[in-house]
Ligand code: ADP
């Protein structure tokens with residue numbers, strides 16, 4: 230109903246190419262020349278292995294770099310792909326055309342199966358659980374000699390056969406492996422720059438906000454994990470074709486450590502980082518081999534130095550040396566306006582929530598009419614933020630009902646009304662403690678609110694710029710969120726919520742930290758927003774700001790409604806004065 234598509238998408242905003250990618254292009258050309266003209270058979274073998282690791286790490290970048298989840302299962306996915314190819318190729322005589330897809334599907338199936346429960350875990354537990362997957366797969370491989378050859382593995386894995394051509398070792402094999410890197414890299418690069426990649430980085434930077442901006446956090450993480458598994462499996466399959474044997478080594482921890490190191494040294498989240506890192510780290514041991522015994526020490530020191538000197542990896546270093554050109558701003562485009570709601574939009578009945586022994590919200594009922602501004606006041610800890618969390622689905626009520634335009638949207642484990650679905654139904658919110666993704670520009674941050682409905686990032690940015698303009702904040706668009714003072718951060722967060730074109734807007738202390746002039750300006754904007762039919766619920770402490778603004782005020786104390794009436798009656802209500810305003814205000 231609120232889904233809207235703009236007819237006119239500006240074409241000005243060309244995808245910009247960071248220097249990191251440019252340097253990778255140079256490196257790739259150099260590598261091709263080296264491979265074709267100079268490399269020894271051994272050198273080509275090392276280069277092929279580097280390609281295998283590049284591919285595995287490109288996949289790992291999706292879940293770890295973009296998604297921010299430290300998955301230690303990438304080695305297991307690599308091993309699963311390797312064993313699928315190894316077993317089917319050497320025992321069953323399958324050819325590459327048959328084994329390769331299976332090597333992608335097996336890790337994919339495992340990722341989908343274990344992903345759902347595992348991705349719910351907090352970061353450290355997630356890392357441990359994914360490590361557990363790797364351990365289980367390793368144990369299975371070692372302890373089922375009938376299938377896997379046990380500790381000895383399986384020899385006699387056939388080489389790659391493409392369209393009847395048995396790809397020989399050396400240059401042809403290196404070229405084939407690196408073609409897979411190119412294809413996989415291109416796919417990942419396109420995904421990372423598109424809406425999906427943007428959504429995933431928001432999930433990484435601020436999962437709570439991502440949900441309230443209509444993004445299905447669980448599904449995004451699961452697809453990232455699944456996609457990383459496919460890349461891992463592909464790399465494992467190619468590794469086995471290169472070595473012509475499969476053994477439990479492919480499932481051992483060093484594989485995972487290498488992938489992680491390549492991602493960190495190359496640059497987190499960047500396809501270019503995976504490629505640069507893989508070429509460098511797979512070749513380093515070879516370059517240091519002349520040091521014989523002490524090479525591991527030198528290798529370790531070189532690695533540490535790289536991490537200390539380039540904390541954002543090689544691509545980060547390149548970006549610092551050659552800062553990417555700032556993106557041109559799009560032409561602002563007004564997003565299509567949804568049908569304004571009328572009458573009571575949000576109805577809350579007898580809402581309750583306890584945290585342990587604390588009754589944070591206790592039987593709260595309220596109605597928000599379209600186009601109205603309702604104030605929610607009360608002492609600290611009286612449950613105001615919890616009411617907003619319950620309505621936006623970040624907390625689950627243990628009592629009561631929430632209706633949006635007559636539809637029951639009460640969040641619960643069975644109803645499926647999670648924050649993203651509630652957000653898509655038309656509820657937007659801001660946070661008491663403003664949280665904007667630190668690495669993003671203001672335009673990125675506001676455009677994130679439209680990723681679930683606009684067709685492209687270009688369109689989302691054009692709409693976002695228009696919304697920023699409505700709040701007189703268009704000039705902030707190119708600035709990094711991290712640089713903004715508090716008042717402007719609040720303005721940006723309001724723009725982000727507004728970009729959702731909500732029918733209900735919940736604002737948690739929007740005027741906190743603002744000067745009087747800024748508050749007056751905010752009040753004007755809030756009135757204008759309400760005038761378009763949006764129902765506003767404003768939590769605020771500043772009565773001078775709130776009372777002239779609100780048509781209706783509720784006061785909470787210890788989760789209960791103390792006062793529910795017109796703003797004029799608040800200051801003279803004895804219970805409100807006693808619990809909240811104090812004698813001076815009366
Ligand atoms: P307000 O926004 O009015 O200051 P809150 O809604 O943040 O109040 O908090 C209401 C009460 O619920 C407080 O006692 C607070 O400590 C408690 N509370 C809020 N959120 C949580 C939580 N996630 N876990 C435990 N207690 C909480």
Ligand code: MG
Nearest residue numbers: 613614615661
């Ligand atoms: Mg609060």
